[in-house]
Amino acid sequence: MFPQLNYAYTMVSKQFSEGCPRGTNVQPMSSLRLSQTRTICDMLGGSNAFQLEYTGTCNSSKSCNPFGDGIGYLPSVISLSMIQCSNDRLSLRFLIEFRNDSYQGYYSSPNLNTSLIGEGSWDAKSNRLCIIACRIYDASSSLEKSHVGDCTTRLSLRFPAILSIRNTSTIVGEIWSVKPRNEAGFFDRVEFRNTGRYGGIQLPGLKYVFTEMDEVKKSCPKKKPRTRNSMGQYPDVYSGNLGFRMSIIKGSKGRIGWGSSDPLAVGDQQDQRFPFLIPSSSSKPKSSGVESNSSSGLLNISYKMSIMLPSSELDGSLNPFNESSNEYFQTEIQISAEGVYDTATGSLCMVGCRHLRSGDKTFSSHSMDCEILVKINFPPLNSDRRSKIKGSIESTREETDSLSFKPLQFSGRAYYRSWATESIWRMDFEMIMLVISNTLAIIFVAFQIFHVRKHRGIGPLVSLLMLVILALGHLIPLVLNLEAMFIQDTERSILIRDGTWLEMKEVIIRVVTMVAFLLQVRLLMLSWTARCSTEKKKTFWIAEKRGLYVCVPVYIIGAIIAFLVKSRQNVYQTWYYIDEIILGSSRAYAGLILDAFLFPQVIFNIFQNLREPALSRFFYIGITLVRLIPHGYDLYRANNYADIDDSYIYGDHGADFYSTAWDFVIILLGIFFAVIVHYQQRLGGRYFLPKRFKESVIDEELPVDSEEQLPLRCST
Structure with missing residues (x-):
């Protein structure tokens, strides 16, 4: 052009x-x-x-x-x-x-x-x-x-x-x-x-002038610090740990929004720094030992805060100019603040100014409401990894003032850099665990293949629905990440540290996953061929069909419940993130179905009521452990590492239901199904049912006129 x-x-x-x-x-x-x-x-x-x-x-x-x-x-x-x-x-x-x-x-x-x-x-x-x-x-x-x-x-x-x-x-x-x-x-x-959140490049000579410190002294009385042994060490202002995302913002109506908060300038004129600006070569701060000298006492600091609130949740004070009240329209409230950070208590108190808007217009910087008090409390560096940064935003105006608004409470996860170092080690460990997990899955499926080949009459007794579920469990991750195996996507090449790239490790994981998938397909083909060539194939297909009649409704009802729970957790974002809610719920629910992969085999054994060892012990016990160990690891991880969902590789929270309650439930459920299968193969498929239900209902041969009347066509 x-x-x-x-x-x-x-x-x-x-x-x-x-x-x-x-x-x-x-x-x-x-x-x-x-x-x-x-x-x-x-x-x-x-x-x-x-x-x-x-x-x-x-x-x-x-x-x-x-x-x-x-x-x-x-x-x-x-x-x-x-x-x-x-x-x-x-x-x-x-x-x-x-x-x-x-x-x-x-x-x-x-x-x-x-x-x-x-x-x-x-x-x-x-x-x-x-x-x-x-x-x-x-x-x-x-x-x-x-x-x-x-x-x-x-x-x-x-x-x-x-x-x-x-x-x-x-x-x-x-x-x-x-x-x-x-x-x-x-x-x-x-x-x-x-x-923008990151403001751009810092040129030589840039300074920040604190103009509201007199008001800060009036509004923020100094707290008496507790003994250092009881409170621990709090983040240093120059460490880069003071920026965070406000994941939850609560008002008088409950949870209403989210936002971000980042320090703009730290320190006085002599040793002033701008943490979220990229310094040019001639403006990089000199290492003058400020970090060690600032480990105690009060330090001046300024922040840029951005809050996203639904317009329907804004009252007349936060929305003094009667903006659109559309339920799905998001209003951004920008607040600049400056105050004092106490390194001895981890408390930050600031006076803030918010930019005023009028409909679709933003006023100039001279039209601001600067009667706002912002308080933030940071957890100690040695605190629990689930600790949160908590704070409040209050108006110091009279309640009758048109610009006064009700207090807002907010919280956000603390992501300290020392925790990030541990997270990098954890990610490497989880990659190794994922490779070991898929390798063990290959070994256990190989045991089942040998078991089917060794005992010729065992193949038809394996639930095909169970084998399909296990095969899809390995196929879906391959389809979703196919580009990682054949092309180099620069956006996915994440530089973690010192030039170490994740590409090769991801390819290894997916190669092992593909081998496991191919072995699962081979096992499925063996069972299918064995069932189609046996003389009692009609009986087996009837049991498989009845198993579908039981399993499919259970899966559908569970999917509806999972979607409703997920949508209620995202009640304020349902319209905007509807696709993510559906996809996220489907992926997590698919992981739950995989955890209970033995359920179709249990139902098939009930209808078939045979005592033959259809599944190798190494197979059903080994695959059960492969599915349950991530949940046990998640219980350990929740208490020992920072909670950063986006960095989870082994025990990914997006690929299954993970929480303290779910981990215990899924572990017990997996062990329960493994025990049921074990005794079914020794005592019979209906050993745990009352006597009146133990009588066979499908043992009799039913006459059929032709092959087309079978539930499924077979091909050898």
């Missing part, structure tokens, strides 16, 4: 010789300079999304929308996608998109009717990027007829040198029109800023 060869930056070279005309005058010292190793193209490479902020005078879409009322909405997000950078790395071209949401799919095409094409040039005197943008006309009908015109839109972008509780963005800018106010197409000045 946009030619890149021999392109001349004519617009910026003519008009930006003296900076950005009509732009807001900002002192050059208030913006950061670009280093020699970090050019403007490096800072804005790829696609960058920014939140648009409208001033209080913006009361109509026509007066503040760069495209007027024609597009039907007031944009909330602006995206700058770099097309090309000049050879001197000082000028670049952008495709500038205006959208009403921050999400953009990977394969989505830009809407050229709401996009601008712009040239930008870095002004080293004023330390800002100046951009001239032009409209794209006739793009909807045919790209051959599209053309560029109306180059009266201007943008400027800079990197603030000083951050504060009211200005936490590392990139800010503005958009304006150079047209006269009374001319068609004019719009009011609009500001924009980045709101």
Whole structure:
């Protein structure tokens, strides 16, 4: 669409010789300079999304929308996608998109009717990027007829040198029109800023100024620390352990949302650090021994918090401007906070400011509610791995104030880096356990194959439904992860530590799984062939058919119960994550069916009522142990490692029902079925039933007219 060869930056070279005309005058010292190793193209490479902020005078879409009322909405997000950078790395071209949401799919095409094409040039005197943008006309009908015109839109972008509780963005800018106010197409000045969780790259000279510390001293009285032996050691502010996700947010109506909380700046001016910004080569903090000196006492810290709440759960205080009350519409509440972290007690107390919104507009940083108190308590480093970070967000306004809101309680898992080191060791151990588990499954299935070959009359006595379930248990993981065996997916190549890749280990696991699957198929073929060639095949097929009549309804009822339980656990996300709920419930329930793989054989033995050893002891006892050991390991893991579900490889919580209660139930259920099968093969299939049920009901030969009347067609 946009030619890149021999392109001349004519617009910026003519008009930006003296900076950005009509732009807001900002002192050059208030913006950061670009280093020699970090050019403007490096800072804005790829696609960058920014939140648009409208001033209080913006009361109509026509007066503040760069495209007027024609597009039907007031944009909330602006995206700058770099097309090309000049050879001197000082000028670049952008495709500038205006959208009403921050999400953009990977394969989505830009809407050229709401996009601008712009040239930008870095002004080293004023330390800002100046951009001239032009409209794209006739793009909807045919790209051959599209053309560029109306180059009266201007943008400027800079990197603030000083951050504060009211200005936490590392990139800010503005958009304006150079047209006269009374001319068609004019719009009011609009500001924009980045709101990403990780803020971008840290340039040399960046500082954070604490402006609310007097209020912090009033609202956060210092607690008397307990003796160190009783409380343990709490995370250090420079350790990277203070960022966390708020998995549960509770209000007056119960659980209502989730969010994230990350430290922005830590320490004073001399030893200030920005944990979630990527430092450039010249701005990396020097190792001055701050970590050891900060192990005790109070330290200043600032946070960026993002909370997602359903609009239907917002009361008049959190939603003072009567936003949409759609049950499935999520509202993001952004809070910037600063305060004091006590390393002796693990408590953090801060004064917060939240950005106010009005419908689909976000006000500028000057319109904020800064009468908020945030408290957070971190668990000790040596605490139980299931310990949670707990906190609260309260309004200090009077209850009659329109901006006052009811307190919010939140909690989140503590993921300390020392625990992460243990988790890496655990993941390696679990990979080995998974390989051993699948290898043992191969050995036990081989024992059953030898058992069937050695005893010619045993093959027809094995439940085909049980063998199908075991084969699918190995096939499904292979199908879901087939690409890992044949292609290198860069997104799945996770660098865990020191260049150690997981690809080879995953391939080994899947190769062993495939061998186990092939042996299961071989065992199924042997039993099928033996049953079709025996003289009593009609009797065996009737028993198999009746076993299906019992097992299938049980499986269906269990699946319905599992889905209802899963949906109730995700009651606030049911609509948005309905596919994940269905798939997650199905996968976990399939694991439960595998745990009870002997159930079809038990039912088949009841209908058949024979005493022959259809299953080798090594097979049914060994496979039972292979299925139950992960649940025993899960009980041990829950008390000794950090609870990080996404890193589970052996005993994956997504592939089965895992919890303290489920682990005990499944272990007892597996042992129960193994014991039943053992005594069925010695005392008869109905040995545990009352006498009146022990009489055979299918031993009599029933006349059949032809092969087609059999429940299943056989082929030898």
